[in-house]
Amino acid sequence: EQPIIAGVAHDRSEAKITVVGVPDTPGTAAQIFEAVAEAEINIDMIVQNVSVAASGRTDVSFTLPKAEGQTAVAALDRVKAAIGFERLEYDDQIGKVSLIGVGMRSHPGVSAKFFKALGERKINMEMISTSEIRISVVTRADELDDAVRAVHSAFELDGEAEATVYG
Amino acid sequence: EQPIIAGVAHDRSEAKITVVGVPDTPGTAAQIFEAVAEAEINIDMIVQNVSVAASGRTDVSFTLPKAEGQTAVAALDRVKAAIGFERLEYDDQIGKVSLIGVGMRSHPGVSAKFFKALGERKINMEMISTSEIRISVVTRADELDDAVRAVHSAFELDGEAEATVYG
Ligand SMILES: C[C@@H](O)[C@H](N)C(=O)O
Numbered sequence: 034e035q036p037i038i039a040g041v042a043h044d045r046s047e048a049k050i051t052v053v054g055v056p057d058t059p060g061t062a063a064q065i066f067e068a069v070a071e072a073e074i075n076i077d078m079i080v081q082n083v084s085v086a087a088s089g090r091t092d093v094s095f096t097l098p099k100a101e102g103q104t105a106v107a108a109l110d111r112v113k114a115a116i117g118f119e120r121l122e123y124d125d126q127i128g129k130v131s132l133i134g135v136g137m138r139s140h141p142g143v144s145a146k147f148f149k150a151l152g153e154r155k156i157n158m159e160m161i162s163t164s165e166i167r168i169s170v171v172t173r174a175d176e177l178d179d180a181v182r183a184v185h186s187a188f189e190l191d192g193e194a195e196a197t198v199y200g
Numbered sequence: 201e202q203p204i205i206a207g208v209a210h211d212r213s214e215a216k217i218t219v220v221g222v223p224d225t226p227g228t229a230a231q232i233f234e235a236v237a238e239a240e241i242n243i244d245m246i247v248q249n250v251s252v253a254a255s256g257r258t259d260v261s262f263t264l265p266k267a268e269g270q271t272a273v274a275a276l277d278r279v280k281a282a283i284g285f286e287r288l289e290y291d292d293q294i295g296k297v298s299l300i301g302v303g304m305r306s307h308p309g310v311s312a313k314f315f316k317a318l319g320e321r322k323i324n325m326e327m328i329s330t331s332e333i334r335i336s337v338v339t340r341a342d343e344l345d346d347a348v349r350a351v352h353s354a355f356e357l358d359g360e361a362e363a364t365v366y367g
Pocket residue numbers: 055056057058059060061062063081091093319323324325326328
């Protein structure tokens with residue numbers, strides 16, 4: 034049956050932190066997020082891919098409210114030696130666009146269509162995180178409006194009110 | 201208020217493909233997933249982090265049913281030259297464990313607790329993907345049962361039936 038596309042959400046209130054070169058061994062991500070939690074910082078998406086290089090390291094990125102960016106950077110700086118990561122990257126010029134739906138896992142064409150809509154507008158996807166009910170992409174903040182229009186158009190959602198979504 | 205933890209889900213039916221060294225320019229991810237969709241392969245989670253090195257490349261990973269692994273690898277091999285990625289990594293020994301809840305964004309301690317539960321048992325988290333309602337981690341398949349027990353215990357979900365979750 035057809036997947037159900039509920040709507041498109043977008044967010045320009047967030048910043049992104051990438052903890053670069055995290056030792057890919059048990060416990061390091063826990064240390065990162067314990068430091069962030071201790072600073073009482075709200076976290077939205079966390080993305081970590083596999084370590085592929087012989088480095089034995091990987092990168093851990095997360096998004097958070099811009100207003101909490103510097104607090105988070107400071108909290109992570111304090112545990113840098115303990116964790117052993119290489120450096121932090123802070124980026125407050127991101128936008129996030131998400132397609133919300135149901136049953137998207139059994140419809141791989143939905144992700145392809147979403148990505149193609151952005152690719153055709155030359156909008157680069159800097160981070161991707163998906164589940165069965167949500168496809169989320171991080172773009173440049175100044176490309177976000179264009180990205181939202183592109184997705185609305187590709188899925189023929191033009192004119193629809195934006196979905197208020199949770200999660 | 202407290203976040204609501206609905207339950208823990210786990211899955212050992214999946215394999216993981218990492219497309220390594222994908223040019224981080226508009227359109228490449230679309231090409232990857234168009235090839236996969238054309239082969240009618242169901243995709244579960246997609247994870248892509250930022251490109252940090254001066255390489256201008258990043259890695260794109262996704263999980264899928266083990267039975268479809270070779271078909272997906274073949275489909276991607278066919279578009280390797282067109283996309284320009286470096287290589288593919290195929291891994292059919294993964295497990296996926298997820299914490300399902302509500303309102304986890306405003307409770308950063310939930311992710312930290314989940315990660316700590318695994319770290320303390322020396323279970324390595326190979327991939328992480330989270331949203332406000334779901335924290336998903338990829339582990340070795342032979343560590344999955346231990347991971348599930350660790351999370352149940354940390355969140356005092358012992359004895360509860362496993363949540364049937366969608367998304
Ligand atoms: C990189 C980080 O996720 C590490 N693999 C851990 O388990 O904590």
